[in-house]
């Protein structure tokens with residue numbers, strides 16, 4: 289693990305209240321991690337805050353896109369940069385502290401024997417989330433079961449966004465052909481990587497509901513995900 293390059297990619301939209309603390313927590317791990325924040329021109333000025341941190345800490349990079357184009361498109365941009373910068377391990381993480389960066393060593397350890405490591409909320413039959421109301425648990429586990437059954441992915445948490453990819457797994461799929469803009473991106477990535485025959489492993493995480501800022505889930509994104517999962521199963525996507 290010694291000389292391997294780890295890059296964390298964080299998509300942000302109005303996460304000014306979270307991103308500074310999150311970057312500090314990643315820095316505190318002392319793993320020499322590079323951080324790429326991909327912001328869609330957040331009206332709250334998240335990009336500005338990260339740009340300022342980047343002036344002090346060259347390990348922190350902001351990619352500012354000029355319009356809100358969805359989580360999937362933001363990740364694709366961040367992943368392409370991470371690969372171009374020679375990352376060995378690329379970790380996708382939400383900005384809102386739902387994904388605790390202190391799991392990073394667990395991800396890296398599990399990645400020794402696999403190509404993709406998923407931080408899973410659904411291991412051992414239950415759901416490990418903190419501060420979720422019942423409706424959210426029902427919605428999330430319903431969406432997860434739907435996506436798992438339709439795609440046939442041998443993964444418990446197919447909708448998790450907390451993922452560590454080895455470079456070879458990310459480079460093997462054509463990122464430019466990814467179709468999902470919203471949350472189905474997370475299913476699409478796992479599906480494409482699985483179809484290429486890479487080894488996927490899950491580690492247990494506790495997902496903590498955001499305390500600051502707002503969720504970006506919308507009806508449009510939800511509908512896109514329902515349809516995209518079906519299209520994946522039917523092979524109706526650009527390969």
Ligand SMILES: Nc1nc2c(ncn2[C@@H]2O[C@H](COP(=O)(O)OP(=O)(O)OP(=O)(O)O)[C@@H](O)[C@H]2O)c(=O)[nH]1
Nearest residue numbers: 299300301326327328358359362382383498503504
């Ligand atoms: N760049 C970019 N980031 C986005 C977009 N939509 C969501 N994000 C980020 O993606 C991550 C996950 O989005 P959330 O809104 O937290 O989604 P969620 O975790 O399902 O919802 P909550 O539990 O309510 O937070 C966060 O860091 C968001 O800021 C987008 O359109 N563009």
Ligand SMILES: [Mg+2]
Nearest residue numbers: 382384386498
């Ligand atoms: Mg969140």
